[in-house]
Structures are given as structure tokens and as C-alpha cells.
Amino acid sequence: MKIEMGESLFYSWLRHVKECQLVQTNWKVSPKWTLRHEEELERLMKLVDGHFHTQYRYSIFKQNSSLAQIIQQGECDAVGISIQNGENSIYAVDVAFHGAGLNYGTKEDTVMKVIAKSARTAMSLYGYMEAKAAEIIFASPKINQGILNDLIPCIEELNDLFSREGYGFKVRLIANEEFESSVLKPILLISDGISDTSELFIRSYQMFKMFDNEAVAPKGVTASAETVERSNEGRPREEQEDSVYRELKVGKLAQIVLGRMLEEGRASEEEIRLLQDAAYSKRTFDLQYPLLTRADGEYEKVRYYAKPLNIRGVKYVLCSQWFEKESNNDRPYLLRWIKSHQE
Incomplete structure (x- = not known):
């Protein structure tokens, strides 16, 4: 076919x-x-x-x-x-x-x-x-x-x-520009780790990346934000900022973008320590559980993603309890943290 x-x-x-x-x-x-x-x-x-x-x-x-x-x-x-x-x-x-x-x-x-x-x-x-x-x-x-x-x-x-x-x-x-920011950029952002041979577009892009160190997909988050900013000249700033992420559900955004930023060292050692505290995680992300917990420790596995993050040589698991309901919307908190740690 x-x-x-x-x-x-x-x-x-x-x-x-x-x-x-x-x-x-x-x-x-x-x-x-x-x-x-x-x-x-x-x-x-x-x-x-x-x-x-x-x-x-x-x-x-x-x-x-x-x-x-x-x-x-x-x-x-x-x-x-x-x-x-x-x-x-x-x-x-x-x-x-x-x-x-x-x-x-x-x-x-x-x-x-x-x-x-x-x-x-x-x-x-x-x-x-x-x-x-x-x-x-x-x-x-x-x-x-x-x-x-x-x-x-x-x-x-x-x-x-x-x-x-x-x-x-x-x-x-x-x-036009929305095709790039709402379709192309999000799928390139999450393409790592997808190995289904039936997904021809992603497999083609993965092959391209193997031989091109300056591939058009975002490396980390900063590059994609810059790319979108260039492609959205003239649009309101608040609309530009969320253009890549708006299609992703909040849990996927946390897994892909927040997880990658933490592994890239965007948070200090002190902040990593604080992110293991329930009260700090509540204030920062509106979560009901600590954002991070050590993978070798005791925790409710149903509340955390199974795949661990390697942060500064230590393995942690990331909280999976993200919501974006009218009465409980974690997305603004997550976007605020991402934007504040892009520089």
C-alpha cells in the first residue's frame, strides 16, 4: 500500500x-x-x-x-x-x-x-x-x-x-508557519527513542541526523525555541513562546522537554535537591508529589514514569501526575520553569 x-x-x-x-x-x-x-x-x-x-x-x-x-x-x-x-x-x-x-x-x-x-x-x-x-x-x-x-x-x-x-x-x-511549529517541530522534538520501522517520516529524519550534525530538529529546547521565534516574526510574544509545545499534552511535555533539560544540567545541584521535596514541587509545579525521587529509593511507582533520568551521574524518576483541567492546570507552572531555564 x-x-x-x-x-x-x-x-x-x-x-x-x-x-x-x-x-x-x-x-x-x-x-x-x-x-x-x-x-x-x-x-x-x-x-x-x-x-x-x-x-x-x-x-x-x-x-x-x-x-x-x-x-x-x-x-x-x-x-x-x-x-x-x-x-x-x-x-x-x-x-x-x-x-x-x-x-x-x-x-x-x-x-x-x-x-x-x-x-x-x-x-x-x-x-x-x-x-x-x-x-x-x-x-x-x-x-x-x-x-x-x-x-x-x-x-x-x-x-x-x-x-x-x-x-x-x-x-x-x-x-505555513503553524505547520512547522504545531506539526513538524513537535514530532521532531519527540523523535528520539522511536524505532518503529513503519514510521517512515521519523526513520528518514533519524537517518538524516546520523550524518548531519546541524540537523534542523531542535537539540534540547533552546534551539527549537529559537527556530520557532525566527519563523514567527511579527506574532505576539506570548503566542510565540508556546508555539512548539502547545500540541503536546502536559505529561508528554514534562517527559520530553523537562526530562531532557534536567539531564542536560539546566537545574543546579541545589535545585535538584529541592525538586525532591514535596512542598517545593507543589509551589513550583503544582504537583502533589516530589518532582524527582531517586530511582534506587522507595516511592510509589504508579506516581512516576518508569524510564529513569540520568542527572549528574545519579538516576532519578520523574513524577507522572500532571493535569491540565480547568480546576487543576499544571501546564502554566511547567512552561514557566522551562522558559526560566532556557538561558
Whole structure:
């Protein structure tokens, strides 16, 4: 089965950044599946088609096409399901790489194609997976500004339409600088230690690193922060600072970034001692347990990651009890520590 490099990139991104336990590339509708909610989907299709025809004279779906015909054309480059605390989060991704910039014909054709793909994906997920909510992503590393000017309002209107009709679908466009900071940089940041030969993008990058001492991926955290800062000139400072890390869940951010910084010696010997104290860890990271404890000591193993860190010649385990709920959000504490120790 043919796998494009963009599909392989998002396969790894869904697995390791979005922490999806189930990921499939080239997800297609089977003619043997039973389509549910046909009347509701027929109404939704007509609403989408009617809205964009009235507003822009766009023909999102061919007038003579039936719901069944449109749905059967459904295909996603990658679909992932993340199961956390008994709840499912679904991600459906289409990725397009055109060297001269996204182009499906005219500017109008390109905008209509993206809207049609996104709406059809939403209908397929509901019709075949009973999912009324999902993050539907259209990604491209290069989209020219003229197309963006027309496409972004249309995506916002499609999301508003979904919301008004009681659906939790959220269409997201990832392009240009955001493609680098939200997709490429995070997956390169966590690529170490991944040895699955099916992940072609990561394996290609790992081979590249073997022969290039100045590989584009961040070495440690400082390099990636600098790279993102250069690529985000003109964006607000507070938005720049979190651009690489915002896609990573707080636990993954702690494991990959905080763990690496500690091993690189970004914390002094005195701070390492303090990080083994519960009260200090509570003040600094809002944790309920010491951030660090010696791997050869007594501790609740369920509260710590299994893989030890080698810090100044001593092995420690890192606390795994990170949360980012509205009532208990450790992310700001963690980001504050990372930023204060980057210099």
C-alpha cells in the first residue's frame, strides 16, 4: 500500500503528539458498512451546500450527487482515536503538499475542495462511527495568502454551521508557519527513542541526523525555541513562546522537554535537591508529589514514569501526575520553569 510522506508525518503526529492509541492512514468508507442518520445527514449536506452557494456562489457538492455518492467518496489521509479517562477524542486529517502552494485549480476551486473534504469527513464520521464531535484537520505546508484570505472565513462559517446544528465538529486549518511549529517541530522534538520501522517520516529524519550534525530538529529546547521565534516574526510574544509545545499534552511535555533539560544540567545541584521535596514541587509545579525521587529509593511507582533520568551521574524518576483541567492546570507552572531555564 502506497504511503505518502505527509501521511507518514501525521501518522506519527497522531500517535506520539496527540497520543492516539488507534491510528489508520488512508481511511476509506467501505461499501459494506451501514450508513446511519441518513435523513439528518441529507439535511446537513443541503445546509452546507445552500449556505456556501448563497454566500459565495460556491457549489460544494454537485447538484445531482446523492448523499450516498458523496459519502462513498470519503477518504482521510489519517484518522486517530485518543482514549483518555474513558473518553474518546477523534482526529481526522487531510494533508496536501503542493510545491508551489496549495492548488486544486482556480482559487475558488481550491476553497471549495477544502470545504467539501471537511464537510464530507464530518458526515462520514457521524454516519459510520456515530461520532458527532471530532477535530477535522486540513494541513498544508504552503498555502498562498490569496487562498488563505478566502479559505479562513469559509472554515469559520462551516464551524459556526456545525455548532448551530448541535455538532461538535471543529475544522482546523494548519498551514505555513503553524505547520512547522504545531506539526513538524513537535514530532521532531519527540523523535528520539522511536524505532518503529513503519514510521517512515521519523526513520528518514533519524537517518538524516546520523550524518548531519546541524540537523534542523531542535537539540534540547533552546534551539527549537529559537527556530520557532525566527519563523514567527511579527506574532505576539506570548503566542510565540508556546508555539512548539502547545500540541503536546502536559505529561508528554514534562517527559520530553523537562526530562531532557534536567539531564542536560539546566537545574543546579541545589535545585535538584529541592525538586525532591514535596512542598517545593507543589509551589513550583503544582504537583502533589516530589518532582524527582531517586530511582534506587522507595516511592510509589504508579506516581512516576518508569524510564529513569540520568542527572549528574545519579538516576532519578520523574513524577507522572500532571493535569491540565480547568480546576487543576499544571501546564502554566511547567512552561514557566522551562522558559526560566532556557538561558
